Amino acid sequence: EKRHVWESSVYDAMQKEAFYFVGHRICIREATDSFGALVWPGALALCHYLENNQQQVNLMDKAVLEIGAGTGLLSVVVSLLAWVTATDLPDILPNLSFNLIRNTQGRSRHTPQVKALTWGRHHPRDFPQSTRRYDYVLAADVVYPHGDLDGLLDTMCHFCPPGGDTTLLWANKRFQSDMRFTERFQRTFHATLLAEFPQQEVRIYKATAKE
Ligand SMILES: C[S@@+](CC[C@H](N)C(=O)[O-])C[C@H]1O[C@@H](n2cnc3c(N)ncnc32)[C@H](O)[C@@H]1O
Numbered sequence: 362e363k364r365h366v367w368e369s370s371v372y373d374a375m376q377k378e379a380f381y382f383v384g385h386r387i388c389i390r391e392a393t394d395s396f397g398a399l400v401w402p403g404a405l406a407l408c409h410y411l412e413n414n415q416q417q418v419n420l421m422d423k424a425v426l427e428i429g430a431g432t433g434l435l436s437v438v439v440s441l442l443a444w445v446t447a448t449d450l451p452d453i454l455p456n457l458s459f460n461l462i463r464n465t466q467g468r469s470r471h472t473p474q475v476k477a478l479t480w481g482r483h484h485p486r487d488f489p490q491s492t493r494r495y496d497y498v499l500a501a502d503v504v505y506p507h508g509d510l511d512g513l514l515d516t517m518c519h520f521c522p523p524g525g526d527t528t529l530l531w532a533n534k535r536f537q538s539d540m541r542f543t544e545r546f547q548r549t550f551h552a553t554l555l556a557e558f559p560q561q562e563v564r565i566y567k568a569t570a571k572e
Contacts, residue, residue, distance in 0.1 A: 382408050382438045387464050389432050390456060396505070397431040397453035403502030403532035404435045406563040410532070410556050411438065418530070422470070423496035426520055428478060428513075429503040433460040439499065440465050440473040446495075448478035481512035483519050495520060500531045504539040514545060521550065521570045529568040534561065 378400060380387045392398035411418055420443040427436045427447045436447035437460065449457055458475045465473055498520045503513055521527045529550065533539055546552060550568035557564050 380405075380408070380434060382412050383441055385441065385464075385468065387434060387437050389434050389437075389460050389464075391432055392456065395453065396507070397429070397449055398456060400432050400434050401502035402534045402558075402561045402563050404431065406556070406558050406561060407435055407499065407501050407530060407532040407565060408438045409558075410565055414556075418497075420497070424494065425497045425499060426495045427499040427501075428480070428516060428520075429500060430457055431501075433457045433464075433475075435499060435501055436473055437461060437464040437469075440469040440471060442470055443497075444471040445473040446476055447473055448476050450479055451477045478516070479512075480509055480516040482515050494525060495527050498527055498529045500529065502533055503531070504533050504542050510542050514542070514549060517546075517568075518549065518570070521568070523570040523572050525570060527569070530555070530565060531568065532563055532565040534563050 376391050378389050378391055380389060380400075389400055391400060411420065420439055423443045425439050425443045425445045427439070427445065428449075430436050430447040430449050431453065433447055436445045439445050440461070447457055447461060454475055454477060461473050461475060498517065500517065504510065517529060517531075521529045531546070546566070546568065549571070551571055552566050552568040555565045555567040
């Protein structure tokens with residue numbers, strides 16, 4: 362396989378995993394050096410949920426933002442139908458871009474975008490919302506002991522503002538640390554439990570902003 366100039370050498374020790382969603386084989390390059398370099402159970406659960414519930418969550422030609430996209434599996438699956446912007450910390454973007462490009466070229470309805478987005482308070486200039494209001498914000502396994510749960514909630518609020526039509530889908534594996542976050546999440550948004558995968562200990566919440 363041709364090596365791209367922007368590839369980090371750490372991915373020389375990479376693994377490739379194949380997944381099957383919506384009739385497509387999706388090949389994801391993983392590494393072991395960071396949280397964002399592995400496919401997490403939350404992403405898998407949300408891919409399964411979206412594949413099997415296309416009537417409830419109609420993604421056709423919708424504008425979708427993924428935060429903490431990691432390897433990009435979820436963004437790949439969603440961009441088969443929707444306009445996707447996949448975001449994560451700057452260090453994660455080379456592998457995220459690699460996986461998105463290799464799995465969406467000639468397949469997806471809309472070419473996905475990749476952008477740096479660090480959670481916290483956002484200046485509108487950095488991520489102009491006026492030009493793109495998202496129909497869906499996706500977040501898979503973004504709640505774990507990373508020390509910036511306040512920033513994460515700020516980001517969720519920023520992209521799901523009151524008066525907007527944005528729906529947030531948050532899938533997370535159970536961690537001790539997510540209990541308090543879940544309470545805050547439920548106080549902040551109109552949140553409903555959409556699905557539960559007991560074996561994988563993953564829950565998927567659907568949320569919209571409170572007025
Ligand atoms: C546990 S991984 C989940 C990755 C992917 N969503 C999945 O489910 O496979 C958490 C992701 O959040 C990203 N992340 C952690 N802290 C962040 C921050 N402060 N701002 C933006 N992204 C962050 C990590 O880089 C990583 O990709």
